[in-house]
């Protein structure tokens with residue numbers, strides 16, 4: 001099974017960069033404002049033109065529209081539709097999923113439950129607190145059960161206690177659903193809470209010297225005989241052996 005591979009990806013902001021992400025692995029992207037972190041996520045999500053190749057699960061995504069990438073993307077702005085209820089916001093990505101209406105409804109309720117926001121299913125986003133909106137946006141990102149999620153400063157606007165609670169829940173959910181993640185953050189504590197590895201981006205360039213491992217014990221182990229890679233080397237990993245219960249095993253498709 002393959003994860004994410006970026007091969008010489010570049011645009012006006014980013015210098016050509018190579019990056020690999022193993023299935024089930026979470027990578028934090030740190031760096032100063034204007035470094036190109038959001039730009040990188042938007043390229044992977046299919047929202048910006050670029051040079052080079054984005055390969056996910058063995059498939060070259062060149063020309064593949066965002067909704068067909070099976071990649072969840074949550075921007076800093078959340079982009080919840082204000083005229084729709086929380087539940088209706090979750091239904092939108094599912095319209096492309098091939099699920100029947102009944103299956104969509106079951107998925108929506110299950111996901112709202114998982115994100116502890118089911119009690120706000122009928123509310124419009126403007127009537128929610130900041131933390132509730134973040135949960136709703138996260139639930140929408142997870143509704144289609146993407147194999148990779150791209151989170152751009154997901155909890156930047158929240159207070160410390162709310163943020164820490166959500167870190168824990170997101171980490172549990174991500175592992176339970178077996179998803180990989182790229183998480184843009186300015187906060188080293190958030191990186192440590194959510195990611196297995198981190199990279200630093202500066203002036204559109206990956207800083208290999210600052211690449212580090214955050215969670216040695218929880219990181220997916222390299223396949224026998226393969227060299228552990230950091231930034232520019234590609235290798236195949238074995239499936240993650242994190243021992244986390246798969247809370248949605250029956251839903252993976």
Ligand SMILES: Nc1ncnc2c1ncn2[C@@H]1O[C@H](COP(=O)(O)OP(=O)(O)OP(=O)(O)O)[C@@H](O)[C@H]1O
Nearest residue numbers: 013031032033034035036037038039040184186201
């Ligand atoms: N639509 C755009 N048109 C022109 N320039 C842009 C556009 N979007 C971003 N940029 C520029 O690209 C550079 C990188 O922006 P990006 O949003 O990727 O940075 P970032 O690392 O995510 O910053 P921050 O941490 O402040 O969110 C910045 O100089 C920014 O001004």
